[in-house]
Amino acid sequence: MGDWVVRMIEQSGYLGVAFLMFLETIFPPIPSEVIMSVSGVAAAKGQMSLGWAIASGTAGAMLGNIVWYLAARALGIIRLKPFIDRYGRWLTMDWAEVQRAERWFRANGTFFVFLGRMLPTVRSLVSVPAGLLKMRFKTFFIASTIGTAGWTAALAYAGFMLRERFNEVDDWIGPISNAILATMVLGYLWRVIRFRPAN
Template identity: 85%
Template sequence: MGDWVIRLIEQSGYLGVGFLMFLETIFPPIPSEVIMPVAGVAAAKGQMSLAGVIAAGTTGAMLGNIVWYLAARALGIIRLKPLIDRFGRWITMDWNEVQRAEHWFRQNGTFFVFLGRMLPTVRSLVSVPAGLLKMRFKTFFIASTIGTAGWTSALAYAGFKLREQFTEVDQWLGPVSNAILVTLVLGYLWRLIRYRAMS
């Protein structure tokens, strides 16, 4: 994966960075934790500017974010009601909880989107609840752009400073990503057990 990313960035420059970050957002297994530090190394070598790398990465990721948001918004939460009513015990949520979540999201959605964009593992999924719950596009766009720019900037700058040791970024973020994933799984299992006990 890393060699392919390096080659594409070396051959395509800013366009390659943007394209890879777009793919990373649409297909999360392609890690931004590799893409942006590699682009930062290229900037450190003078092949691109650091500001250009950050702008390209942010633009590509935002295009992917918007695709997910528009797809989820077109679907809408109402269309999921039959599935929630039928499989609520497996997703640990009934329709009343969905409505409470919608109310919470109206009050806290901006911060949720901003913070979510800066968290490994979940950052690519933030667009889905924002779209399903019909968050205003302007609010979604601003919060997403700020969070995404912060994430891409941090990774690109790490690569810029570390240069050939950019793999240290993934070595540090890997355990963080795994910890977040484990927390999400444990949270789901706890809710599943609790939901069944209450039903």
């Protein structure tokens, strides 16, 4: 995966960075840690500007974020009601909880989107609840852009500083991603065990 990313960035420059980050957002297994770190290494070698590499990565990721947001918004939470009513136990929510989530999201959605964009594993999923719960596009766009820019800048700068040792970025972020994923799985199992639908 890493070699393919390196070749794409070497051959396509900023467009390659943007395209890879778009793919990473649509297909999360493609790691942004590698993409932006390699971009930072290229900037350190003088092959591209660090600022433009960050801007390209942010733009590509944001395009993917918007695709997910629009798809989720077009679907809408109301259309999921029969599915939630039928499989609520395994989704660990009933319709009353969905309505509570809507109220919470109206009050805290901006911070949720901003912070979520800067968390490994979670960052690619943030657009879905924002779209389903019909968060204002302007608010979504601004919060997402700031969070995404922060994430891409941190990774690119790490690659810029580490240069050929850019794999060390994944050595740090990998365990964090695994810890977040494990927490999500354990939290889900706990909710399944404790789930009691509202009467």
